[in-house]
Amino acid sequence: MNLILLGPPGAGKGTQSQRLADARGLVQLSTGEMLRAAVKAGTEIGLKAKAVMESGGLVSDDIVIGIIADRIKKPDCADGFILDGFPRTLAQAVGLDKLLKDSGTSMDAVIEMKVDDSAMIERIVGRFSCSNCGAGYHDTFQQPKTEGVCDKCGKSDFTRRADDNEETVKSRLMAYYRETAPLIGYYFAKDKLRAVDGMAPIDGVSRQIGAVLDEIQKA
Ligand code: ADP
Ligand code: ADP
Ligand code: ZN
Numbered sequence: 001m002n003l004i005l006l007g008p009p010g011a012g013k014g015t016q017s018q019r020l021a022d023a024r025g026l027v028q029l030s031t032g033e034m035l036r037a038a039v040k041a042g043t044e045i046g047l048k049a050k051a052v053m054e055s056g057g058l059v060s061d062d063i064v065i066g067i068i069a070d071r072i073k074k075p076d077c078a079d080g081f082i083l084d085g086f087p088r089t090l091a092q093a094v095g096l097d098k099l100l101k102d103s104g105t106s107m108d109a110v111i112e113m114k115v116d117d118s119a120m121i122e123r124i125v126g127r128f129s130c131s132n133c134g135a136g137y138h139d140t141f142q143q144p145k146t147e148g149v150c151d152k153c154g155k156s157d158f159t160r161r162a163d164d165n166e167e168t169v170k171s172r173l174m175a176y177y178r179e180t181a182p183l184i185g186y187y188f189a190k191d192k193l194r195a196v197d198g199m200a201p202i203d204g205v206s207r208q209i210g211a212v213l214d215e216i217q218k219a
Pocket of ligand 3: 130131132133134135150151152153154155
């Protein structure tokens with residue numbers, strides 16, 4: 001099964017993708033993670049993307065479509081993947097359609113995570129993750145079971161993203177409304193769109209997504 005999780009920064013795409021990857025064996029493809037890895041490694045793509053990401057803008061369509069094109073060809077994606085943070089523009093959505101068509105596969109569903117913008121700043125400013133395994137946490141909404149220890153891997157090093165501050169979040173929200181929100185109409189017209197209430201607690205959102213996927217699998 002191939003899925004897209006769609007929603008503004010802080011909607012819970014990464015959190016739910018991680019859970020789907022664990023529960024259903026789908027591969028999580030986060031363009032944000034891939035770009036951060038490229039910045040860290042100092043590759044050519046990383047050098048191009050760094051300043052744009054720090055300011056909360058969008059990296060060019062060519063770069064991200066290229067990254068996804070290389071990644072979905074890999075054998076581990078054959079059993080299904082979740083796109084987390086891609087596509088983010090209409091040009092990326094059209095590019096993705098072409099990639100899928102060329103590889104003889106298709107998208108099963110686009111899950112729109114409906115949230116209140118006013119809650120996104122608190123979610124993002126409180127976000128952190130395990131430096132070792134990438135597990136996601138929040139100061140208030142998703143604390144590790146034992147303070148200072150990762151639930152998943154037991155390590156004690158955590159990290160916060162440079163762009164997870166209030167000013168940058170506002171630019172990212174604007175980029176979302178300008179460039180990404182039109183994809184809701186695009187996928188509705190293709191009859192792929194399924195909405196869930198992203199303001200529910202994390203477990204509740206997972207249950208809603210699970211119900212959508214079970215329904216699709218039955219159909
Ligand atoms: P996105 O990938 O869409 O930017 P994340 O999954 O990283 O969002 O979630 C942003 C922050 O909000 C994280 O710290 C996460 O722990 C927290 N979070 C995710 N889903 C919920 C939820 N349903 N309720 C409260 N907090 C949440
Ligand atoms: P969030 O889900 O919190 O918005 P991401 O980790 O998905 O954050 O993305 C972080 C940054 O990486 C974005 O603000 C943007 O600069 C860049 N980025 C990630 N995915 C894309 C994409 N598909 N197109 C353009 N830029 C992207
Ligand atoms: Zn960990």
